[in-house]
Amino acid sequence: MSRGFVREDDQEEIPLVPPRADLPDGVTNYVTQTGMNALLDEKKELMEEIANLDSANESERRIAVNHINAKLQLLNNRISTAKIIHLHEQPKDEVRFGAMVVLRVMATNKTQKFQIVGVDEADITKGKIAFISPIAKILIEKRVGDKAVLQLANENRVFEILDISYR
The missing domain is CATH 3.10.50.30 (Transcription elongation factor, GreA/GreB, C-terminal domain)
Incomplete structure (x- = not known):
């Protein structure tokens, strides 16, 4: 179906997520243990935020979940590429x-x-x-x-x- 036949209020808002701190391509993502703990705490907070979202307005909830999921995707990439330096x-x-x-x-x-x-x-x-x-x-x-x-x-x-x- 053409987008011209979709009601505007049915269209999902694309979440705008600010980028994480710059890490140039090809540069190893070194972290301290404290830094890794902070990344994991941030992930836990985002997961709790999703779990505690108010579901009164399904459209707003979906938009909020999409936004948090976009942030989680960036965060998970940082966590998975992290190299802890002891x-x-x-x-x-x-x-x-x-x-x-x-x-x-x-x-x-x-x-x-x-x-x-x-x-x-x-x-x-x-x-x-x-x-x-x-x-x-x-x-x-x-x-x-x-x-x-x-x-x-x-x-x-x-x-x-x-x-x-x-x-």
């Missing part, structure tokens, strides 16, 4: 995935503290940066006392690694 197995004297790094910004002599985590766990307000971020990339394989240079548009920002830990 922090206790990382080299203690070198910056790697999962490292908590204390840096001195050479230009200001101020210190900053970051943990290098997976893209879904990254949250700059919590001091967690994605392993694919420019600053994380310049820190990987550095040791205490090493300097790392971040090339910005108008300057080079130099950092000195003061401490490395895995928690």
